[in-house]
Amino acid sequence: MKAFTWARAGALATLLGGDASSLAAQGACEINDRSPFQLASAKQYVSMAANSRKDDEIPRHLANSIRVLTESPEKIKNEAGRQYLLLRTYRQYLERNEGTYVMNRGTMGFTTNKEGSHNLLLAVDSAASAVETLMPECKATVRPFRQRFFGDILNKAIEAMNADKDDSASYYANMSLLVAGADPRPWNLLSSVYQKQNKMDSAMMAMEKVITLSGSDTLYARVKQQSRYNLAVINLQRAEAASGAEKETEITKARGLLEAYLKDTPGDANASQALGRALRLSGDTTAVANMFADMVKAPETFTADQLFEAGSNAAAGGRSGDALALFEAGFKKNPNHRFALYNYATTLFDLKDATRMGPAVQALMAVDPNFERGWRLVAGYWQLKARGETDAAKKRTHNDSTLFYLEKQSKTNPKIDVTLAARSGTSYQVQGSVVNDGQAAGSWTMKLELLDETGAVVASKDVAIGPVEPGSGTTFSVKIEAPKAVAFRYAPIK
Incomplete structure (x- = not known):
């Protein structure tokens, strides 16, 4: 799978504190927040809270705004304006009480259920959604309200994930969804956390949410493509372990995801390679032939590892000629x-x-x-x-x-079976098993060398193995810092 990466959200845009008359400059969005009289009153309270230099006056102004807007909402015949002013009020509460996302309703100015709690993140989302529904042309106007708090919380999730604090990362990611439930980025982060925790069903669900919520928005194109690819790879892995109808279902899912991926990102080598694998599993020999033919014609656009996997897929699919061509192209690299x-x-x-x-x-x-x-x-x-x-x-x-x-x-003797040899960041990792078929316990030293693309030695290490009892086995794993390493070799072990 492609590696999961996040760019820090950084300072996100905040909504200017002006009144609705300034919104006309943004285009067709013109929210009337002056009438009826309740809105004019609430607007005055919001403005006084924003401009007050006396800290003790601000909560009173905000509470008065909430009271006017929620005490008898059925009497206010301008729902878009009412929700917009609620949005401005909630924003000021959140900015004033940074890090506090739940407040007492009575303290906030609500006249009903005064002892209850009010989640400000949900409140922002609810008010913003109401404005967007009533006035779709105002989506760009209310989006910064969400983003102002969404970015702060999502950054906490990212920091927690980078520090391997998976529970905290999940907590903040889910919290960010309260204020921006239609944003795919928290789901993208959650998919990574679930994979680290080996909760693959949850990870797949999160990837599907990313794909659905991203839609055609170019802002989310990268995370959408990433989720398509990763989900397809998981489907392929499940297909190879399944049979019958279940196998066909997983292959169909993977193929559809990869074809959609390549439609949006033509020529991507990793996706092309994975699609070849899906086609082979599906038994679509014509499509497989076309896929391998493209790789054979332009091997320079693929990495050695991609050519080698394609060669293995071609061989397994009975296309030996393509397999040899792909292997030989890979050996040049x-x-x-x-x-x-x-x-x-x-x-x-x-x-x-x-x-x-x-x-x-x-x-x-x-x-x-x-x-x-x-x-x-x-x-x-x-x-x-x-x-x-x-x-x-x-x-x-x-x-x-x-x-x-x-x-x-x-x-x-000993029998060495290397099960993994691959780059890991700037390091190269070799893992495998060792079996002692001798008559006595044995200990050995593997003199391991790492090679670059030309075959030159770029790193080496003596790997101690054993002691291993006769008729028994053990495993080994070594990771060596070697940015240029692409292969390994070791001296005969006796």
Whole structure:
């Protein structure tokens, strides 16, 4: 998935303190906040609160505004103006009591349910929504009311998430939704928090909310695309673990998301790669062929990792020719990628192409010499050589080599199986398992080297393994700071 990133919201626009007559300059939005007389009175209280230099007078002015606007609302025959003045009043309460989002209703000036509580964030959202509904042309006018407080709270959520305080991040993100329930950005943050907590169903729901709420608003284009891609990847992962109707449903979802993504961002390499995977799983061979053909024609626009995964997908989909072309294009950018070398050599064995398989298995075992299945591939290479040889003496030699490497496979000890080798930020991480098939406990040192795109060593580390009891196994994990690393190798372990 693409990495989750947030830019700090920073200082957001605040609404100017002028009266409604100044709003005409913004266009068609002209809110009448002067009549009937109740609105004129409330407007005067709001203005006095905004301009007062006596701190003890401000709460009284604001409470009087609330009282006039809510005591008999049915008598005020101008709902848009009433809601707009409530919005201005709530804003001043929030700014005056920074960080306090719930107040006593009686203190605020309400004449009913005086002992109850009033959530100012919900109140801002409710009043702003009412104005937007009654006067759609005034959305731009009321938006800053939401954003003023939304930005502050969302920044707290972002700071909490960056500090790995997931519960606080979730709390503030949900709080920000109270004042801006139609904004997709809190849901984007929540999707990241849920993924960190391995709450994948909740994360997927949050991504769907981002996509829906973003609509066609260009302000949210980035978070919408991010959610489309991440949700598609999760659907693909679920499809590969499912079967029957459930599998088809997950594939269909992923394909639809990725096609929509690519419609808005044509040529994106990650999305193209993922769509190829979805097409392969769906069995749409024509679409798969077209997708791989585009990658083969323009490999320079894709990374080595993208070409390697596409090559693996092509091989799994029975398109060996495309697979080889994609692998070979990737090797021009990273000739030592262990997983790609293994898949490439396996494809060549299936095609009985000993000519290209020889250098492939040689390169594979040079980077991963204790890889048991790798030695079996070497034996397979000599088997192909023997089958294609007509000279009796050479055929016998090739058969002997086949047996030699099969025996080497069985006697490899310790057996190393690298399960992860990938960049992580500016570091490179290698993980795997170790099995001791010997007769005694063993401890070893893996002399690990990290390589750049040219094959040059850019970092190294001695990794201690063991002790491991006979017939048992263990795991290892190492992370090395190496911004230029793209592959690994290690010296034979005995």
